[in-house]
Amino acid sequence: MNNVYVKNIVRFVLLILFQVLILDTVQFGGYVIPYIYLLFILLLPFDTNKSLLLILAFFTGLSIDFFENTLGLHTAAVVFMAFARPGVIKFYFPTLEHIKGEEPGLLKLGFSGFLKYIFTLVFFDQLLLTFLEVFSLHDFFQTLSHVFVNTLVTLLGILVTVMLFTSRHRKRKY
Amino acid sequence: MRNLLTFFLKHQFFSLFIVLEIISFVMLINSFSYQRMLSFNAASDISGDVFNTYHEIAEYFYLKEQNQQLLSENAHLHNLLFTNFFPPDTNYRGVKDSSYLYIPAVVIRNTVNHINNFIVLNKGKKQGVRKEMGVISDKGIAGIIIGVSQNYSVAMSLLNTHSHISARIKKDDQLVNVIWGKNQRQLGMVIDISAHIQLSAGDTIITSGNSFIFPAGLNIGTVRDFEKSKNHDLNKAKLQFCTDFNSLHYVYIIKSLEKKQKMKLLEGAENE
Numbered sequence: 315m316n317n318v319y320v321k322n323i324v325r326f327v328l329l330i331l332f333q334v335l336i337l338d339t340v341q342f343g344g345y346v347i348p349y350i351y352l353l354f355i356l357l358l359p360f361d362t363n364k365s366l367l368l369i370l371a372f373f374t375g376l377s378i379d380f381f382e383n384t385l386g387l388h389t390a391a392v393v394f395m396a397f398a399r400p401g402v403i404k405f406y407f408p409t410l411e412h413i414k415g416e417e418p419g420l421l422k423l424g425f426s427g428f429l430k431y432i433f434t435l436v437f438f439d440q441l442l443l444t445f446l447e448v449f450s451l452h453d454f455f456q457t458l459s460h461v462f463v464n465t466l467v468t469l470l471g472i473l474v475t476v477m478l479f480t481s482r483h484r485k486r487k488y
Numbered sequence: 489m490r491n492l493l494t495f496f497l498k499h500q501f502f503s504l505f506i507v508l509e510i511i512s513f514v515m516l517i518n519s520f521s522y523q524r525m526l527s528f529n530a531a532s533d534i535s536g537d538v539f540n541t542y543h544e545i546a547e548y549f550y551l552k553e554q555n556q557q558l559l560s561e562n563a564h565l566h567n568l569l570f571t572n573f574f575p576p577d578t579n580y581r582g583v584k585d586s587s588y589l590y591i592p593a594v595v596i597r598n599t600v601n602h603i604n605n606f607i608v609l610n611k612g613k614k615q616g617v618r619k620e621m622g623v624i625s626d627k628g629i630a631g632i633i634i635g636v637s638q639n640y641s642v643a644m645s646l647l648n649t650h651s652h653i654s655a656r657i658k659k660d661d662q663l664v665n666v667i668w669g670k671n672q673r674q675l676g677m678v679i680d681i682s683a684h685i686q687l688s689a690g691d692t693i694i695t696s697g698n699s700f701i702f703p704a705g706l707n708i709g710t711v712r713d714f715e716k717s718k719n720h721d722l723n724k725a726k727l728q729f730c731t732d733f734n735s736l737h738y739v740y741i742i743k744s745l746e747k748k749q750k751m752k753l754l755e756g757a758e759n760e
Contacts, residue, residue: 390516
Protein backbone atom coordinates (compact mmCIF):
# COMPACT_ATOMS: atom_id res chain seq x y z
CA MET A 315 0.00 0.00 0.00
CA ASN A 316 2.73 2.38 1.00
CA ASN A 317 4.66 1.29 -2.02
CA VAL A 318 1.90 2.60 -4.32
CA TYR A 319 2.12 6.09 -2.84
CA VAL A 320 5.90 6.32 -3.03
CA LYS A 321 5.93 4.97 -6.56
CA ASN A 322 3.36 7.46 -7.77
CA ILE A 323 4.92 10.46 -6.05
CA VAL A 324 8.31 9.65 -7.57
CA ARG A 325 6.70 9.11 -10.95
CA PHE A 326 4.84 12.43 -10.68
CA VAL A 327 7.97 14.45 -9.89
CA LEU A 328 10.11 12.77 -12.55
CA LEU A 329 7.48 13.08 -15.28
CA ILE A 330 6.77 16.77 -14.56
CA LEU A 331 10.47 17.64 -14.55
CA PHE A 332 11.14 15.60 -17.69
CA GLN A 333 8.24 17.37 -19.39
CA VAL A 334 8.98 21.00 -18.52
CA LEU A 335 12.77 20.85 -18.66
CA ILE A 336 13.35 18.64 -21.65
CA LEU A 337 10.35 17.69 -23.78
CA ASP A 338 8.85 21.18 -23.93
CA THR A 339 12.05 22.85 -25.04
CA VAL A 340 13.46 20.27 -27.44
CA GLN A 341 12.59 20.86 -31.07
CA PHE A 342 11.01 17.98 -32.90
CA GLY A 343 10.01 20.24 -35.78
CA GLY A 344 6.86 22.30 -36.09
CA TYR A 345 4.56 22.43 -33.12
CA VAL A 346 5.28 18.85 -32.18
CA ILE A 347 5.53 18.20 -28.44
CA PRO A 348 5.11 14.78 -26.84
CA TYR A 349 3.13 15.15 -23.61
CA ILE A 350 4.51 12.17 -21.74
CA TYR A 351 3.54 13.54 -18.33
CA LEU A 352 0.00 12.32 -19.07
CA LEU A 353 1.35 8.89 -18.22
CA PHE A 354 0.99 9.76 -14.54
CA ILE A 355 -2.81 9.95 -14.81
CA LEU A 356 -3.01 7.07 -17.30
CA LEU A 357 -1.13 4.68 -15.03
CA LEU A 358 -2.89 5.43 -11.73
CA PRO A 359 -4.27 2.19 -10.22
CA PHE A 360 -7.67 0.92 -11.38
CA ASP A 361 -9.19 1.31 -7.93
CA THR A 362 -8.22 4.98 -7.51
CA ASN A 363 -11.19 6.90 -6.16
CA LYS A 364 -12.84 8.72 -9.07
CA SER A 365 -12.89 12.08 -7.30
CA LEU A 366 -9.29 11.64 -6.23
CA LEU A 367 -8.46 10.98 -9.88
CA LEU A 368 -9.91 14.37 -10.85
CA ILE A 369 -8.10 16.18 -8.06
CA LEU A 370 -4.78 14.54 -8.95
CA ALA A 371 -5.34 15.46 -12.60
CA PHE A 372 -6.07 19.03 -11.56
CA PHE A 373 -2.79 19.35 -9.69
CA THR A 374 -0.83 17.62 -12.45
CA GLY A 375 -2.15 20.09 -15.01
CA LEU A 376 -1.59 22.98 -12.64
CA SER A 377 2.06 21.99 -12.12
CA ILE A 378 2.68 21.91 -15.87
CA ASP A 379 0.87 25.24 -16.34
CA PHE A 380 2.84 26.79 -13.52
CA PHE A 381 6.09 26.15 -15.38
CA GLU A 382 4.69 26.94 -18.81
CA ASN A 383 3.03 30.28 -17.94
CA THR A 384 -0.22 28.93 -19.34
CA LEU A 385 -2.30 28.82 -16.17
CA GLY A 386 -5.48 26.82 -16.71
CA LEU A 387 -4.68 25.47 -20.17
CA HIS A 388 -3.24 22.05 -19.39
CA THR A 389 -5.35 21.87 -16.24
CA ALA A 390 -8.58 21.99 -18.22
CA ALA A 391 -7.34 19.37 -20.68
CA VAL A 392 -5.99 16.91 -18.11
CA VAL A 393 -9.07 17.14 -15.89
CA PHE A 394 -11.16 16.37 -18.96
CA MET A 395 -8.99 13.36 -19.71
CA ALA A 396 -9.25 12.10 -16.13
CA PHE A 397 -13.01 12.52 -16.30
CA ALA A 398 -13.10 10.30 -19.36
CA ARG A 399 -10.77 7.64 -17.94
CA PRO A 400 -13.22 5.47 -15.93
CA GLY A 401 -15.68 5.48 -18.85
CA VAL A 402 -13.03 4.55 -21.38
CA ILE A 403 -11.77 1.67 -19.22
CA LYS A 404 -15.31 0.39 -18.79
CA PHE A 405 -16.00 0.76 -22.52
CA TYR A 406 -12.91 -1.09 -23.78
CA PHE A 407 -12.48 -3.65 -21.02
CA PRO A 408 -15.93 -4.37 -19.54
CA THR A 409 -14.96 -7.74 -18.11
CA LEU A 410 -11.49 -6.91 -16.89
CA GLU A 411 -10.75 -7.96 -13.32
CA HIS A 412 -8.06 -6.37 -11.25
CA ILE A 413 -6.56 -6.72 -7.83
CA LYS A 414 -6.06 -3.90 -5.40
CA GLY A 415 -3.53 -1.31 -6.51
CA GLU A 416 -3.05 -2.79 -9.98
CA GLU A 417 -2.25 -0.38 -12.81
CA PRO A 418 -3.67 -0.27 -16.35
CA GLY A 419 -0.21 -0.93 -17.75
CA LEU A 420 1.17 -2.60 -20.84
CA LEU A 421 1.33 -6.06 -19.27
CA LYS A 422 -2.15 -5.89 -17.83
CA LEU A 423 -4.01 -4.63 -20.90
CA GLY A 424 -1.88 -6.26 -23.58
CA PHE A 425 -0.24 -4.33 -26.41
CA SER A 426 -3.32 -3.57 -28.52
CA GLY A 427 -5.50 -2.93 -25.49
CA PHE A 428 -2.96 -0.56 -24.00
CA LEU A 429 -2.57 1.18 -27.36
CA LYS A 430 -6.26 1.97 -27.82
CA TYR A 431 -6.62 2.95 -24.16
CA ILE A 432 -3.73 5.44 -24.41
CA PHE A 433 -4.72 6.70 -27.86
CA THR A 434 -8.31 7.49 -26.89
CA LEU A 435 -7.46 9.35 -23.69
CA VAL A 436 -4.49 11.25 -25.12
CA PHE A 437 -6.65 12.26 -28.07
CA PHE A 438 -9.29 13.70 -25.70
CA ASP A 439 -6.60 15.66 -23.89
CA GLN A 440 -4.97 16.98 -27.07
CA LEU A 441 -8.30 17.92 -28.63
CA LEU A 442 -9.22 20.20 -25.77
CA LEU A 443 -5.68 21.46 -25.26
CA THR A 444 -5.07 22.48 -28.85
CA PHE A 445 -8.42 24.11 -29.45
CA LEU A 446 -8.16 26.04 -26.18
CA GLU A 447 -4.65 27.14 -27.04
CA VAL A 448 -5.52 28.29 -30.55
CA PHE A 449 -8.90 29.54 -29.36
CA SER A 450 -10.49 29.94 -32.76
CA LEU A 451 -12.14 27.72 -35.32
CA HIS A 452 -10.21 29.50 -38.04
CA ASP A 453 -8.05 26.96 -39.90
CA PHE A 454 -10.12 24.21 -38.31
CA PHE A 455 -8.60 21.33 -40.26
CA GLN A 456 -5.08 22.49 -39.70
CA THR A 457 -5.71 22.59 -35.96
CA LEU A 458 -7.26 19.13 -36.16
CA SER A 459 -4.27 17.70 -38.02
CA HIS A 460 -2.12 19.29 -35.35
CA VAL A 461 -4.17 17.41 -32.71
CA PHE A 462 -3.59 14.11 -34.51
CA VAL A 463 0.13 14.65 -34.97
CA ASN A 464 0.64 15.53 -31.33
CA THR A 465 -1.50 12.59 -30.22
CA LEU A 466 0.56 10.16 -32.28
CA VAL A 467 3.87 11.61 -31.10
CA THR A 468 2.69 11.47 -27.49
CA LEU A 469 1.54 7.88 -28.02
CA LEU A 470 4.94 6.95 -29.41
CA GLY A 471 6.74 8.67 -26.56
CA ILE A 472 4.57 6.96 -23.96
CA LEU A 473 5.10 3.53 -25.56
CA VAL A 474 8.87 3.98 -25.60
CA THR A 475 8.88 5.15 -21.98
CA VAL A 476 6.65 2.32 -20.79
CA MET A 477 8.59 -0.33 -22.71
CA LEU A 478 11.89 0.91 -21.30
CA PHE A 479 10.64 0.54 -17.77
CA THR A 480 8.68 -2.67 -18.31
CA SER A 481 11.61 -4.57 -19.73
CA ARG A 482 13.69 -3.57 -16.74
CA HIS A 483 11.11 -5.04 -14.38
CA ARG A 484 11.04 -8.25 -16.36
CA LYS A 485 14.79 -8.60 -16.26
CA ARG A 486 14.71 -8.27 -12.53
CA LYS A 487 12.32 -11.18 -12.25
CA TYR A 488 14.62 -13.61 -14.02
CA MET B 489 -31.14 23.01 -0.23
CA ARG B 490 -30.91 19.49 1.14
CA ASN B 491 -32.01 18.13 -2.22
CA LEU B 492 -29.29 20.09 -3.92
CA LEU B 493 -26.75 18.73 -1.48
CA THR B 494 -27.82 15.13 -1.96
CA PHE B 495 -27.74 15.69 -5.71
CA PHE B 496 -24.16 16.86 -5.51
CA LEU B 497 -23.17 13.98 -3.26
CA LYS B 498 -24.83 11.50 -5.57
CA HIS B 499 -23.18 12.94 -8.64
CA GLN B 500 -19.98 13.78 -6.84
CA PHE B 501 -17.73 12.80 -9.75
CA PHE B 502 -19.56 14.88 -12.32
CA SER B 503 -20.00 17.95 -10.14
CA LEU B 504 -16.36 17.88 -9.11
CA PHE B 505 -15.42 17.68 -12.78
CA ILE B 506 -17.55 20.75 -13.57
CA VAL B 507 -16.12 22.70 -10.62
CA LEU B 508 -12.51 21.93 -11.59
CA GLU B 509 -13.14 22.83 -15.22
CA ILE B 510 -14.70 26.14 -14.20
CA ILE B 511 -11.65 26.94 -12.05
CA SER B 512 -9.38 26.10 -15.00
CA PHE B 513 -11.32 28.32 -17.37
CA VAL B 514 -11.30 31.23 -14.95
CA MET B 515 -7.50 30.90 -14.74
CA LEU B 516 -7.26 30.49 -18.49
CA ILE B 517 -8.95 33.83 -19.16
CA ASN B 518 -5.74 35.49 -17.92
CA SER B 519 -3.87 34.39 -21.01
CA PHE B 520 -6.32 35.60 -23.64
CA SER B 521 -4.72 38.95 -24.37
CA TYR B 522 -1.53 40.89 -23.87
CA GLN B 523 -3.18 43.21 -21.34
CA ARG B 524 -4.54 40.33 -19.28
CA MET B 525 -1.20 38.56 -19.32
CA LEU B 526 0.41 41.76 -18.11
CA SER B 527 -1.98 42.26 -15.21
CA PHE B 528 -1.52 38.65 -14.19
CA ASN B 529 2.03 38.12 -13.04
CA ALA B 530 3.33 34.94 -14.64
CA ALA B 531 6.82 34.80 -13.17
CA SER B 532 7.63 33.00 -9.96
CA ASP B 533 10.81 32.36 -8.03
CA ILE B 534 10.07 28.66 -7.64
CA SER B 535 9.86 27.83 -11.33
CA GLY B 536 12.74 30.22 -11.91
CA ASP B 537 14.93 28.31 -9.47
CA VAL B 538 14.10 25.00 -11.14
CA PHE B 539 14.94 26.34 -14.60
CA ASN B 540 18.07 28.01 -13.30
CA THR B 541 19.40 24.84 -11.70
CA TYR B 542 18.77 22.88 -14.85
CA HIS B 543 20.27 25.61 -17.00
CA GLU B 544 23.45 25.63 -14.95
CA ILE B 545 23.94 21.99 -15.85
CA ALA B 546 22.82 22.15 -19.45
CA GLU B 547 24.78 25.33 -20.14
CA TYR B 548 28.02 23.43 -20.63
CA PHE B 549 26.73 21.97 -23.84
CA TYR B 550 26.34 25.41 -25.43
CA LEU B 551 29.57 27.01 -24.29
CA LYS B 552 31.19 27.00 -27.70
CA GLU B 553 28.18 28.53 -29.40
CA GLN B 554 27.80 31.12 -26.67
CA ASN B 555 31.44 32.14 -26.91
CA GLN B 556 31.10 32.64 -30.61
CA GLN B 557 28.03 34.84 -30.15
CA LEU B 558 29.72 36.97 -27.53
CA LEU B 559 32.84 37.24 -29.64
CA SER B 560 30.99 38.49 -32.68
CA GLU B 561 29.04 40.94 -30.59
CA ASN B 562 32.23 42.21 -28.98
CA ALA B 563 33.67 42.75 -32.42
CA HIS B 564 30.61 44.73 -33.37
CA LEU B 565 30.88 46.88 -30.26
CA HIS B 566 34.57 47.46 -30.88
CA ASN B 567 33.62 48.92 -34.22
CA LEU B 568 31.39 51.41 -32.46
CA LEU B 569 34.10 52.55 -30.06
CA PHE B 570 34.78 56.23 -30.01
CA THR B 571 38.47 55.78 -30.81
CA ASN B 572 37.55 54.18 -34.10
CA PHE B 573 36.05 57.39 -35.41
CA PHE B 574 37.50 60.72 -36.39
CA PRO B 575 38.05 63.07 -33.48
CA PRO B 576 34.95 65.18 -32.91
CA ASP B 577 34.71 68.71 -34.17
CA THR B 578 35.29 71.03 -31.22
CA ASN B 579 32.74 73.52 -32.56
CA TYR B 580 29.99 70.98 -32.24
CA ARG B 581 28.51 70.65 -28.77
CA GLY B 582 25.66 68.20 -28.94
CA VAL B 583 25.51 66.67 -25.51
CA LYS B 584 23.20 63.73 -25.28
CA ASP B 585 22.73 61.80 -22.08
CA SER B 586 21.74 58.17 -22.34
CA SER B 587 18.04 57.49 -22.33
CA TYR B 588 18.14 53.69 -22.37
CA LEU B 589 19.81 51.34 -19.95
CA TYR B 590 20.79 47.81 -20.94
CA ILE B 591 20.58 45.04 -18.34
CA PRO B 592 22.37 41.86 -19.42
CA ALA B 593 20.47 38.64 -18.70
CA VAL B 594 20.85 34.92 -19.31
CA VAL B 595 18.05 32.94 -20.95
CA ILE B 596 17.33 30.07 -18.60
CA ARG B 597 14.40 28.70 -20.55
CA ASN B 598 13.11 29.34 -24.01
CA THR B 599 10.52 27.54 -26.10
CA VAL B 600 9.85 27.83 -29.81
CA ASN B 601 7.43 25.02 -30.54
CA HIS B 602 4.40 26.21 -28.58
CA ILE B 603 1.57 28.36 -29.84
CA ASN B 604 2.44 30.96 -27.23
CA ASN B 605 6.13 31.00 -26.47
CA PHE B 606 7.86 32.55 -23.47
CA ILE B 607 11.43 33.30 -22.48
CA VAL B 608 12.49 33.01 -18.83
CA LEU B 609 15.39 35.26 -17.78
CA ASN B 610 17.60 35.22 -14.69
CA LYS B 611 17.07 38.87 -13.76
CA GLY B 612 14.12 40.14 -11.76
CA LYS B 613 12.75 42.93 -9.61
CA LYS B 614 15.91 43.09 -7.49
CA GLN B 615 17.99 43.81 -10.57
CA GLY B 616 15.61 46.53 -11.73
CA VAL B 617 13.54 44.62 -14.25
CA ARG B 618 9.92 45.74 -14.60
CA LYS B 619 7.01 44.75 -16.78
CA GLU B 620 6.84 46.06 -20.35
CA MET B 621 10.57 46.36 -20.83
CA GLY B 622 12.01 45.25 -24.14
CA VAL B 623 14.26 42.21 -24.56
CA ILE B 624 16.84 42.17 -27.36
CA SER B 625 19.39 39.65 -28.52
CA ASP B 626 22.68 40.52 -30.15
CA LYS B 627 20.98 40.58 -33.55
CA GLY B 628 17.59 42.17 -32.96
CA ILE B 629 14.58 42.38 -30.70
CA ALA B 630 13.38 39.19 -29.01
CA GLY B 631 10.39 39.94 -26.75
CA ILE B 632 8.72 42.00 -24.05
CA ILE B 633 8.79 41.37 -20.28
CA ILE B 634 5.32 40.44 -19.03
CA GLY B 635 6.04 39.09 -15.56
CA VAL B 636 8.68 39.66 -12.90
CA SER B 637 9.44 37.91 -9.62
CA GLN B 638 12.18 38.81 -7.14
CA ASN B 639 14.97 37.15 -9.09
CA TYR B 640 13.50 36.09 -12.41
CA SER B 641 11.39 37.49 -15.20
CA VAL B 642 9.24 36.08 -17.98
CA ALA B 643 9.17 37.65 -21.42
CA MET B 644 6.65 37.12 -24.16
CA SER B 645 8.65 35.95 -27.15
CA LEU B 646 8.02 37.43 -30.60
CA LEU B 647 6.82 33.91 -31.37
CA ASN B 648 3.59 34.49 -29.47
CA THR B 649 0.11 35.05 -30.85
CA HIS B 650 -0.31 38.11 -28.63
CA SER B 651 2.89 39.76 -29.76
CA HIS B 652 2.24 43.00 -31.68
CA ILE B 653 5.17 45.32 -32.35
CA SER B 654 5.05 48.78 -33.81
CA ALA B 655 7.64 48.94 -36.58
CA ARG B 656 9.00 50.98 -39.44
CA ILE B 657 10.30 50.13 -42.89
CA LYS B 658 13.90 51.23 -42.85
CA LYS B 659 14.15 52.48 -46.43
CA ASP B 660 11.18 54.85 -46.44
CA ASP B 661 10.22 55.27 -42.75
CA GLN B 662 6.67 54.03 -43.24
CA LEU B 663 4.90 52.78 -40.11
CA VAL B 664 3.82 49.13 -40.07
CA ASN B 665 3.10 46.48 -37.45
CA VAL B 666 4.80 43.17 -36.88
CA ILE B 667 3.03 40.07 -35.59
CA TRP B 668 3.90 36.39 -35.56
CA GLY B 669 3.00 34.46 -38.70
CA LYS B 670 1.71 31.52 -36.71
CA ASN B 671 1.51 29.08 -39.58
CA GLN B 672 5.05 29.59 -40.75
CA ARG B 673 7.51 28.41 -38.19
CA GLN B 674 9.64 31.22 -36.81
CA LEU B 675 8.54 33.68 -39.46
CA GLY B 676 6.88 36.97 -38.67
CA MET B 677 4.28 38.93 -40.57
CA VAL B 678 4.49 42.58 -41.45
CA ILE B 679 0.92 43.85 -41.49
CA ASP B 680 -0.79 47.18 -42.14
CA ILE B 681 1.42 48.08 -45.10
CA SER B 682 -0.20 50.94 -46.99
CA ALA B 683 -1.19 50.13 -50.56
CA HIS B 684 1.25 52.47 -52.26
CA ILE B 685 4.34 50.95 -50.66
CA GLN B 686 6.34 48.47 -52.65
CA LEU B 687 8.48 46.17 -50.53
CA SER B 688 11.02 43.74 -51.87
CA ALA B 689 12.74 40.76 -50.33
CA GLY B 690 15.63 41.78 -48.11
CA ASP B 691 14.17 45.09 -46.94
CA THR B 692 14.90 45.69 -43.27
CA ILE B 693 12.14 46.28 -40.73
CA ILE B 694 13.14 48.20 -37.61
CA THR B 695 11.42 49.27 -34.40
CA SER B 696 9.52 52.55 -34.57
CA GLY B 697 10.17 53.75 -31.04
CA ASN B 698 6.52 54.70 -30.73
CA SER B 699 5.74 52.30 -27.92
CA PHE B 700 8.48 53.43 -25.48
CA ILE B 701 9.39 49.77 -25.01
CA PHE B 702 12.12 49.59 -27.61
CA PRO B 703 14.31 52.46 -28.76
CA ALA B 704 13.77 53.39 -32.40
CA GLY B 705 15.89 51.74 -35.03
CA LEU B 706 16.53 48.27 -33.62
CA ASN B 707 16.44 45.43 -36.12
CA ILE B 708 13.34 43.26 -36.14
CA GLY B 709 13.84 41.33 -39.33
CA THR B 710 14.11 41.28 -43.09
CA VAL B 711 11.29 40.87 -45.59
CA ARG B 712 11.09 37.43 -47.16
CA ASP B 713 8.02 37.57 -49.38
CA PHE B 714 5.84 40.44 -50.36
CA GLU B 715 2.51 39.79 -51.96
CA LYS B 716 0.17 42.52 -53.03
CA SER B 717 -3.39 41.54 -52.25
CA LYS B 718 -6.02 42.66 -54.71
CA ASN B 719 -8.98 43.24 -52.46
CA HIS B 720 -7.34 44.80 -49.41
CA ASP B 721 -5.99 48.26 -48.93
CA LEU B 722 -3.38 47.06 -46.49
CA ASN B 723 -0.81 44.55 -47.64
CA LYS B 724 1.09 41.87 -45.77
CA ALA B 725 4.59 40.52 -46.04
CA LYS B 726 6.46 37.61 -44.55
CA LEU B 727 9.28 38.51 -42.25
CA GLN B 728 12.43 36.67 -41.26
CA PHE B 729 13.26 37.64 -37.69
CA CYS B 730 16.84 38.77 -37.07
CA THR B 731 16.93 37.03 -33.72
CA ASP B 732 17.61 33.32 -33.94
CA PHE B 733 15.21 31.94 -31.37
CA ASN B 734 16.76 28.49 -31.51
CA SER B 735 20.03 29.68 -30.05
CA LEU B 736 19.01 32.40 -27.67
CA HIS B 737 21.42 32.35 -24.73
CA TYR B 738 22.28 35.91 -23.79
CA VAL B 739 19.95 38.88 -24.08
CA TYR B 740 19.69 42.47 -22.89
CA ILE B 741 16.70 43.92 -21.13
CA ILE B 742 16.11 47.52 -22.15
CA LYS B 743 15.07 50.00 -19.53
CA SER B 744 13.73 53.23 -20.92
CA LEU B 745 14.75 56.01 -18.56
CA GLU B 746 12.38 58.55 -20.09
CA LYS B 747 9.36 56.30 -20.30
CA LYS B 748 7.49 57.71 -17.31
CA GLN B 749 8.07 61.26 -18.44
CA LYS B 750 6.94 60.50 -21.98
CA MET B 751 3.85 58.65 -20.77
CA LYS B 752 2.90 61.56 -18.53
CA LEU B 753 3.31 63.97 -21.40
CA LEU B 754 1.15 61.81 -23.63
CA GLU B 755 -1.53 61.49 -20.98
CA GLY B 756 -1.50 65.24 -20.42
CA ALA B 757 -1.91 65.84 -24.14
CA GLU B 758 -4.81 63.43 -24.34
CA ASN B 759 -6.61 65.01 -21.41
CA GLU B 760 -6.50 68.49 -22.86
